[in-house]
Amino acid sequence: MSDVDLTVERLELRGHRVTASRRRVIEAVLARPSHFTVDDVLRETRAVGRATVFRTMKLLTDLNVVCRVLFEDGALHYRVSTRGHHHHVVCRECGRVEDFTTCDVSALVRDLSRATDYEIEGHWLEGYGRCSDCRAATVPASREAPGG
Numbered sequence: 001m002s003d004v005d006l007t008v009e010r011l012e013l014r015g016h017r018v019t020a021s022r023r024r025v026i027e028a029v030l031a032r033p034s035h036f037t038v039d040d041v042l043r044e045t046r047a048v049g050r051a052t053v054f055r056t057m058k059l060l061t062d063l064n065v066v067c068r069v070l071f072e073d074g075a076l077h078y079r080v081s082t083r084g085h086h087h088h089v090v091c092r093e094c095g096r097v098e099d100f101t102t103c104d105v106s107a108l109v110r111d112l113s114r115a116t117d118y119e120i121e122g123h124w125l126e127g128y129g130r131c132s133d134c135r136a137a138t139v140p141a142s143r144e145a146p147g148g
């Protein structure tokens with residue numbers, strides 16, 4: 001069974017009807033490399049209505065088929081994800097994204113809840129920096145191995 005079929009099945013098991021248009025969106029999403037924006041999906045599914053694309057992306061997010069990555073410039077990207085709760089580190093230079101699952105914010109959430117009298121139900125955390133490849137590419141010349 002293909003990833004597309006598996007995803008369609010997952011949606012149907014949750015009681016969502018998967019129309020041909022929705023299936024087109026799912027195919028486009030699963031074919032994307034690393035991360036992408038809704039605009040990328042819209043470009044690849046021109047025959048599908050904009051509202052359907054946005055609704056399907058929301059559905060895929062709710063079902064943890066994709067996760068959202070917030071870039072530092074405010075752009076929201078999506079990424080196919082098989083993980084549960086996790087966060088990302090984003091490289092400022094090349095835009096590479098990695099997941100991380102260590103999420104040790106329970107004490108913070110407890111304090112926040114106490115301080116604000118809110119019941120905290122979610123949080124968002126991304127790290128921004130430079131990946132090892134980008135750092136390696138900018139090592140000062142004097143510190144490079146001789147003859148390298």
Ligand SMILES: [Zn+2]
Pocket residue numbers: 067068079081086087088099
């Ligand atoms: Zn993710």
Ligand SMILES: [Zn+2]
Pocket residue numbers: 091092093094095096130131132133134
């Ligand atoms: Zn990088």
Ligand SMILES: [Zn+2]
Pocket residue numbers: 085086087103104105123125
């Ligand atoms: Zn977390």
